[in-house]
Amino acid sequence: MDKKEKDSREQIGIDNIVKARSSRRGFLKKAIIGAVAVTATAAVAKKAGDVLLKEDAQQAYLNDVLPGDKVLSGMQYVEMTASEKKTLVARLVKNYNNPEV
Amino acid sequence: MSDINDKDKKNQVDEKGTSRREFLKEAAGGTLSAATLAAGAGALLSGKDEAEAKATWGEWFQKNYRLMTDEEKKEAVDRLEKRYSEEYGKKTSVDSVPAQEGVLFGYALNIQKCIGCRRCVYACVKENNQSRHDPEIQWIRVLKMEKGNFLQENMDKGYPDPAGIQVGGNAYQNSGVVLEGEHYYEPEQVPEKGHFYLPMQCMQCEKPPCVKVCPVRTTYREPDGVVVIDYNWCIxxxxxxxACPYWARRFNWGEPNLPAEEMNPVTHYLGNRPRMKGVAEKCTFCLQRTRQGRYTACVEVCPVGARKFGNLLDPESEVRKILEKKRVFRLKAELNTYPKFFYFMD
Known part of the structure; x- marks a missing residue:
C-alpha cells in the first residue's frame, strides 16, 4: 500500500466520521448516549443517597427524640391556681371561633 | 488485483451503508443503552420509594388542603383512597370530616394513676399507622422518672425552689430525673418501685410555635383546637x-415501614393516613376517631383510666370537671403556648 492510497483511505475515514456526526443518525446517537449517561448518573446518585440515608433513619430518629427526654424531665410543672384555671377556661370559651386571636 | 478487491469491498460497504459487523456492533450498543436507560429509570422510580412513585401527578400538584374547594378535597381524598387501597391491598378510607361546631378538644392525664405500661404508646402506633421499624416512630413518649427522696423531718419546711411536682411529699430535690437511655424501657413489671411515669405527646397548643414557624403553612390549628399537618404540602x-418546646413532633427520615397487614385502613386526611419520607408528623388526638364521637386510642386502651378526653367548651365534660375540681399542672407555662393537655392529681 503506497502513501497516496493510505492518505486517501484515511480521508475517507475522516469523511465518514464527519458525515456520521452531522447526519440525523449521528444526532440521535449522541442524544441517546447523553440520555443514558444522565439517567445512569442520576440513578447512581439516588441509590447512593438512599443507601446513606437508610443506614441513618433509625439513628437520625433517635437523635431527634432522645435528647428530649432529658430536657422534658427538667421542665417545671406549674400547679395552676383556682383563678388561673377559671381564667384559662373563660379565655378558651371566649376565643373559640375568633380568628382575630 | 488485491487492491481492486479491497476497493470493491469498500464500495460494497459504502453502498449498503453498514457491514454486518457494524450492524451487530450498533445493535449490541443500542441494546446496552436501552438496558442502562431502563435500569436507571427503574432505579429512579421503583424500590423502596414505590409508594412515592405511585403518587399521581394530581397528588404532586394539589393545593394546600386549607385552600382547596370541597370538590378539590373530594378529588384528593378519592385519589388517596385508590392509591392506599392498591398499595396495602385492602379497602382504605380517607376521611375528610371537618371540625364539629362548638367543640374544642382538651386532654387531661392523671400522673398519680399512670403505671407506665406504655399500652398507650403501642395503641397509638397501631391506630395511627406509624412506621414500625427503621425508623420505629412513636408519637407518645413515656418518661420514667425517679421519685424524689421523702424526708419526714423536712415535711413542714416548705419548698426550696419552684421545682414543680413533688411526688412523695416534700422531696427537697427535683423529683424528675430521667434515667438516660431508658426511653424504650422494658421492665418485667410496672410500676417499678421508686419511679413514676410521665407520658408526653403533642399538647395541641392554642398558640402553637410549630404553626408560627412553618414556612409553607402546611401545619395549622383546626377550629376544634387540633394542630394538623397536610403531609402533601410539607417540605x-x-x-x-x-420549634416545638414539648419535643412532640417526629420526622420521617426514611420511607416509613408499615406492613400491609398492620395498616389501619380507617384514616383521616389530616390524621393517620400513611405518611411519606421527609415529612413531619405528630399526635392529632386521633382525628379519625374523635371527629366521629369516639375516644382516642390511648384513652381507650389505658388500663387504669389515667387518660381523660373531652370538649373544653362543654361545662359537663370530664376535662372541664377536672379543671374545676382537681389539682392541675401545666408544662412550660412561661412560654404562653396555652397547651390543651393538662396533668392532674386527685
Missing part, C-alpha cells in the same frame, strides 16, 4: 420539629 424543613 420537610424541620422548622416545626425544632
Amino acid at each position: 420537610g424543613c424541620r422548622m416545626c420539629v425544632s
